[in-house]
Each structure stands twice: as structure tokens, then as C-alpha cells.
Amino acid sequence: MAAPVKAKVDGAAGAVQNLTIGKAINLALRSAMEADDKVIILGEDVGKLGGVFRITDGLQKDFGEQRVLDTPLAESGIIGTAVGLAVRGFRPVCEIQFEGFIFPGFDQIVSQVAKLHYRTQGRVKVPIVIRVPFGGGIGAVEHHSESPESLFAHVAGLKVVSCSNAVDAYWMTRQAIESDDPVLLFEPKRLYHSGNLRAEVDTTATPDPLHVSRVVRPGDAATLVAYGPSVKVCLDAATAAQEEGTSLEVIDLRTLSPLDLDPVFESVRRTGRLIAVSEAPSESSLTSEIAMRVQQECFYSLEAPVLRVTGFDTPYPPAKLEEDYLPDLDRVLHTVDRSLAW
Amino acid sequence: MSSPEQWTHPEPGAGPAATAAEPTPEQVIAGLRATTEGGAELTQLLTPEGERVASAQFDPYVSDVDDEALRNLYRDMVLVRRADRESNAMQRQGQLGIWVPLLGQEAAQIGSGRALRPSDMAFPSYREHGVAWTRGVDFRELIGIFRCSDHGGWDFKHHGFHPYTIVIGNQVLNATGYAMGQKFEGKVGDDNGEATIVYFGDGATSQGDVHEGFVWSAVYDAPVVFFCQNNQWAISEPTERQSRLPLYQRARGYGFPGIRVDGNDVLACLAVTRWALDECRHGNGPVLIEAFTYRMDAHTTTDDPTRYRLSDELEEWKLKDPIERVRAHLARGGGADQEFFEKIDAEADSFAAELRDFVFNMPDPPPERIFANVYAEPSPVLEAQRREYLSYLEGFAGSEH
């Protein structure tokens, strides 16, 4: 695994703030911009409006229009020019408005962002961050609720991460910006402003490295692995299961590429059971990869096949049906039961 | 192909600029130029005060529009506006997930939509509820998209109205391909020729797909009218964030005519679109129309325009209301009396009430819908997922789930 990225620690001592995920990302962008004037933000409506989710709120006002660019409405343009800016020495942070609109920029991501360092034998670095609000559950129309992260995890040369809480939201953003490699940060949009997920963010702390996964709830009957918005679903499921005496371990993957599965292997060797949870369709996805690697590493420890709770292999349905489509507590518990009954 | 000499816009740099004086950087950022008059090149047949302006080039295209036809256009706009306002209100009441308002853009949509013939094809983006109306798709057929219970269910072939497109610019290439098909099948060349029209916003003109559509349509002489509704804003970004040049002038660079029409003038929109479609029907290739208009409401019901828009700009555009000018014209010339206006208002009231009723009673789709029509041919994998999920739901039968 790549050496963990060391995040610079903020000067201010004891800077602890109680933040939502959205506010934590905003603060991280602000501190990164203060720390390095080469950090610039590019995106649609990121200026006066502060982005459609208000994640860049106030930044243009304080850093000016040359550091927070309201770009023309073109994703290939946003990412393609970020490549040129990065080559010139900037550290662009691109905001994609909704994950369903990343595809006009897909060509630039796959053809240039991911491959420049390799093609130039390391002469050109591509320190670009691409922030992607993703996932469903906000009652939106088409193209506003998808989970395309597996498509990017499949592309060599990209780092792909996803946060599920405010502390990670802050630090992952900072660490992604400090990384000399391109990082796609998949942000759980339905949790941006969730008051329940407010947390104390200590901006002077030493964070976990960007590319490790983490046990967020210990348990011994079965292991749940998830990332982004599904982590909360799994934690809620574990709480519910506990009431019935079943202790579930929950692992927040955090890093989708490179995958850090060591904690998952370690856990499965104890519990003997794994359920992978993700909103994305299941075929040829991250959960497929997890299942394959776990059966390879933990074959003799498994008491049941690795099971999955995912979106279906269909386009994202009309939002009136998203409760059926999205993995929820009931579907997770039902699958835990199936695993335990094996 | 028509020759560049016949194109209706001036050479770049020739004569008075088509827009107001060069804006200061502050004005550009504030979007202040949005409030200019649209420039010397703006085609207009009805002033905001409802005066008829003569046009040697375009009058022939509306010579058949008598008082009755004008009353019909007025009716279209009033009904569509009322349905739009009702939908906006229903979103506020939680009956719709989101609404995309068309307030202020009625003339651009009704004028251009009424220029089409049944054999023509229209490719909308997501705000073209007025065009939908002219194609016989009424609000009941498209409101499911905004109630989030379907992705759009109308029969697009029957209506000559493609499904809505949310990804900015995608539909421009799709329309170009469709128009190429019309041409390859020999459906252009005389008065009976077919044509395609595609709708997109000023923001969309920055997308690669739109540029590629311009290139392809020019290269293959595709009978497609590019109808850009420049409503001055792409969410929070003013047109100046997308272009240094008035948008209609871009067409020249691709090798076809571009024209700017007063998008709040239904008569001018009708005339200019008929002219452009006529060019296409006769095999003269693509035309770009920039309908210069204004988005009077938020981008969508999730948007907050007070963060970026100036209120004096809104006030100025109120004076150019597309419905009021037709009303003034009809009233002044005796084309309609008070009784007519009251009748239309009453019709709009009951239209809105029916729509409301329809939405409030709209059933949710069944879970099976998730798995339907993913492929044209059966997929064993999906069939298995469907069966498994439905039997899982069965397990809850009788419980409170």
C-alpha cells in the first residue's frame, strides 16, 4: 500500500468545532486555501451561490474570483483545465455538481488525470481533487442520486475515497488536497446537513491516514463493510441487532482505491461472516471486488458466503421508489439473518 | 445551403454592436448586461407595449396570424403559465419533489412550438413544458417526472416530442442525429420537408456536446433548428460566464445562420422559428435561434436566486412580460374584449384545479417498476433480482411495513 499521506496540522491550538459533514468540508477547503495559495476551486455555481449544496459558501467572497472560479457549464472543461492548471503548479479542487454529471468529464479523468504521471514517467504530477456529491435518498429527479464510484475505482492511477462522518470529511478533504496524486472524493450528499452527524472536529489532531479503512463499531457475530452513506445504515442496523442480542462489527472502508481490506480480513477471520453494503448496482462493482478478495484471503474462516446488500442492476429508479432501491436497515438485517442461518 | 450573405446577423465588428457597450468586469460578474435590450439585431414584431412592428423579412411568416390565431397563442400562454404556477405551489406543498419553472419563457416556448408541424420532431431539455403543451403532451403527462414517480411517460413518436433531458447538452447531439436521419431518408428538399428543433439554455452552449452538434449539423447539412433560450442565467451564473459574444453570433463560426429574437414576443418567436424550420425543410441546413428572454422565477424550487440576482433586473423584465403585450395588443386593436379575457382566466382556473386534482390522486408506482424495461430483451439476472426482492417484500405482508 502507498505510504499514508501526512496532513499538515493547523497552527491554531485546540481548534475544535462542532460541524456537519458539509460544514466540515467547507472548513477544510478554507484552511487548505489559507495554507497554500496554489489551491483553487473550480466548478459550476461555486461562487456567489456557494455551490448548490452550499459547500463552498463564502469562499469566493474571501478568496476572490481567481481562486474560486464559477466556470462555464462544462465538466470536460472543468477537469481538463484543472489538468493544465495542475501542470502549471496549482492544486485545483473541482466540484462536480451531482455525480450524474461527471460523465462529460469522464474522458478527461480516464485519459489524462489518471494517466499523466505514468505516461511521463513521473515527471508530471496531477494533484487534482474531484469532489463528487453522490448517492440517493434526497427525493431527486434522474441523474441526481447515482453511485458511480466503482467506475472510477476501476481506473488505475486514480485514488478514490469516500467519507461518512464530519471528522473524515474535514481530514479527507485536507489530505486529498495535499496528495500529489489525483483524488476523487465521493461525498454522501444526503448526509451533508444532517444534524445527527455533527461531530467535534479537532483541526489540530493527527488524523488517520487517507488510505486506511477503520472499524467503527466492534462486534463478533458478523462483519458489515460499507462506505459513504451506507455506513450510517450499517451502524443503525448494528444498534438494532444489538437490541436482539446480535453483535455486529461495522467497518467503514473510507478508501475505495486503493482498497484497504486488511481490517476486513482480520474481522472476518473472527466473525466468519461478511455482508458488504453499497447503494451502487452490484454487478462488477466494489462489492464484487471485496467479496472476491475476502473469499481468497479468508476461505477457511468463512461460515457463510459473502453476501451483499446493494442497489439493483437497474438505472436509478424514480425517487418514489428509492426506498425500495436503497439498502436500508431492514434489508441489511434480513441479510444478516440469512448469513447467520447458513 | 443558404449563402452567408443572406444570414441575418452582421459581420463581427461591423456596425453597431449587437449588444450594449462593453461591460465592466463588475457588470459582467453581476450579470448586469442581462438587463440590456438585446441589441440592435433583436427581431421583434410586438413591442412590450403591444405595438405591432413591421418586418419585411418576417411578416410573411405570420401573415396568417389573425386575431383569432393571436387569441389562441394568448390562451396557450395563459394556460401554461397557470399550470406552471400551480405546479410550483404544489411543490411547496410537498406534492412534487421539485419543479422547474418556465415563468417568463412562455412566448419563446409557445411561439417556437406552434411553428412546428406534426411531422417535425422536438428535443427538449427539462424546462420545455410550454413546448410540450404545443406538441399535445399536457402537464398530466409530464408531471410524474417532478413528482418523482416516473422518468417521463409520453409516447414520444406520437407527439413528436422526445423525452426530457436533464444532462446539459446531451440532447443537442441526439437531435442532430435525428435530423441527419431525416435528411438521409430524403425527407427534406421542398415545402413538405421535415425538420427537427432542439431546445437548450445559454449555459448549455458551453458544453462540448453542443459544439459537436453544431459541427455535425453543419458538416452533414442536417435540418435542425438550435433553439437556445437565453434566459440570462445558468443557475447562478450569468450568460457572460459562458460567452464573450452574443450567442447567436457563434453560428457563423460553424457555417450557418444565427439570429436573435425577442424571446418575450410570441409573434416574433413564431415567425423566426417558421423561417428557420423552412430553411431546414428546403435542405438549407441548420439555423441557430437565440431567444432573448428572462427566467422570472428560481432555476428550480431548490434554488435561491436572492443570492445572485439583482432585483432591479427582475423589475425591468417584468415590463417585458410576454403575456401582457399580447393582451395589450388584442385589447387595443379590438381583437379581444373583456369577456374573452375573463373566459380564458376561468378556463385557466379550472385547468389548474384539474391538474391539482390529478396530482393529489396520482398513485405511486409499484416496486416492480424498478425492474421493468431496463432492457428490451429479458435479462435473467434482473429477473432473479426482481423475484428475490418481491418475495422479500412478501415476507413483510401483514406486518406494518
Ligand SMILES: Cc1ncc(C[n+]2csc(CCOP(=O)(O)OP(=O)(O)O)c2C)c(N)n1
Ligand atoms: C452535465 C450537467 N452538468 C450540470 C448540471 C446541473 N445543472 C442543471 S441545470 C443547470 C444550469 C443550466 O443552465 P442553462 O443551460 O442556461 O439552462 P436553464 O436552466 O437556464 O434553462 C446546471 C448547471 C446538469 N444538469 N448537467
